[in-house]
Amino acid sequence: EPEVTQTPSHQVTQMGQEVILRCVPISNHLYFYWYRQILGQKVEFLVSFYNNEISEKSEIFDDQFSVERPDGSNFTLKIRSTKLEDSAMYFCASTLAGGSYNEQFFGPGTRLTVL
Amino acid sequence: GQSLEQPSEVTAVEGAIVQINCTYQTSGFYGLSWYQQHDGGAPTFLSYNALDGLEETGRFSSFLSRSDSYGYLLLQELQMKDSASYFCAVLLSGGYNKLIFGAGTRLAVHP
Numbered sequence: 001e002p003e004v005t006q007t008p009s010h011q012v013t014q015m016g017q018e019v020i021l022r023c024v025p026i027s028n029h030l031y032f033y034w035y036r037q038i039l040g041q042k043v044e045f046l047v048s049f050y051n052n053e054i055s056e057k058s059e060i061f062d063d064q065f066s067v068e069r070p071d072g073s074n075f076t077l078k079i080r081s082t083k084l085e086d087s088a089m090y091f092c093a094s095t096l097a098g099g100s101y102n103e104q105f106f107g108p109g110t111r112l113t114v115l
Numbered sequence: 116g117q118s119l120e121q122p123s124e125v126t127a128v129e130g131a132i133v134q135i136n137c138t139y140q141t142s143g144f145y146g147l148s149w150y151q152q153h154d155g156g157a158p159t160f161l162s163y164n165a166l167d168g169l170e171e172t173g174r175f176s177s178f179l180s181r182s183d184s185y186g187y188l189l190l191q192e193l194q195m196k197d198s199a200s201y202f203c204a205v206l207l208s209g210g211y212n213k214l215i216f217g218a219g220t221r222l223a224v225h226p
Contacts, residue, residue, distance in 0.1 A: 095212050
């Protein structure tokens with residue numbers, strides 16, 4: 001069964017460093033997302049991406065964040081200068097279509113720890 | 116603003132039935148989804164309601180009342196493996212399938 005994959009599973013970094021989180025969405029999906037979940041809290045929307053551009057972003061997704069689809073399969077989230085409060089689980093998700101298509105498929109997540 | 120409310124914790128015994136309620140207040144609404152998340156795992160899709168009424172999928176059912184901005188997830192014949200967090204999530208209209216999650220309900224199933 002096709003699935004969303006993410007690497008690495010765990011990333012530890014020093015405050016101020018740049019990190020890149022990688023995702024491979026399901027191959028025929030067209031809409032891609034990043035969410036984050038601080039430990040013990042709810043899942044929060046960061047950004048949606050369609051047709052090689054950001055379609056929507058939340059207030060969390062400030063200038064420190066960027067996303068890219070460098071090739072036909074990878075979807076990356078970059079945090080330029082990490083802060084302690086960026087420590088969270090980051091989930092990538094993808095879905096086949098837009099509109100009212102309802103099922104998003106989540107990857108296993110990358111646990112980011114900022115020291 | 117967008118807000119969803121659901122109970123923080125529910126406890127039940129194996130074989131029982133439990134209902135997890137969710138009320139929402141959002142601008143733009145396509146439908147209400149439910150996701151399950153085991154500790155350390157990814158959210159996995161359980162169900163979706165776009166129209167009023169009950170949707171049944173095996174042991175799980177989900178209900179929506181758009182006029183009341185209310186929905187629930189019903190879990191029947193509870194099993195130990197159902198112990199997890201359950202999130203309601205509003206699928207917002209606008210074309211890009213943005214999901215807004217509630218804070219989650221932690222379900223503990225005991226023998």
